[in-house]
Amino acid sequence: MSRSLRVATAVGVYAAVIAGTAVAGSALHPHSANSATSIPAGACPLVTTTRQSGRAIVTYADNSNDPRVAQAVQTAVANWNQSLTNVRLVADPNFAAVSIRAGDRNEPIATCPSSTARTVVITLSTPRWDATSGPNAVVDPAASMARDLGRALGLPSGGTCPDLMSSHVCASRNASPTAREVAIVNALYAPRPKTP
Secondary structure (H helix, E strand, C coil), X not given: CEEEEEEECCCCCCEEEEEEEECCCCCCCCCCCCCCCCCCCCCCCECCXXXXXXXXXXXXXXXXXXXXXXXXXXXXXXXXXXXXXXXXXXXXXXXXXXXXXXXXXXXXXXXXXXXXXXXXXXXXXXXXXXXXXXXXXXXXXXXXXXHHHHXXXXXCCCCCCCXXXXXXXXXXXXXXXXXXXXXXXXXXXXXXXXXX
């Protein structure tokens, strides 16, 4: 089953297109009955390759060929990995559940149509990353990338400023997820309960 999920930052700093393919039989149990965290509508997980030390592994590749993006990706991945207990982002250019690339188009924000695990492509708007000032300039690349990775990991936009996933224009956005955002992502990637 194929589908597309398109996301962009609410502040219009840059656009991210997440286009994906749903994968049946993923090793996830996104809505575990044992989870104490309520998973909001619109939340959907990525395909995981395996579990290591109890954590689902989500692979990513930065194909943008842009050193500014590479630094933002590195910082954003570190922020997410320091916060999460059930999932870890790991670079893998051969199989990426999240592929990051450069482009030149803005896309509208959309929600996940189902909870089926998928792969995604985040397309960053090059003109916005190249801008040095103005309302469309990337002011905090790490926070912008962390927000897009949050969307890729399955978080819908929401919350208030300065929350990472806030759908509001924020003078300064957190570059790290809040405890609530972390709890939702951890619930999405919780281990599947063993069945007899």
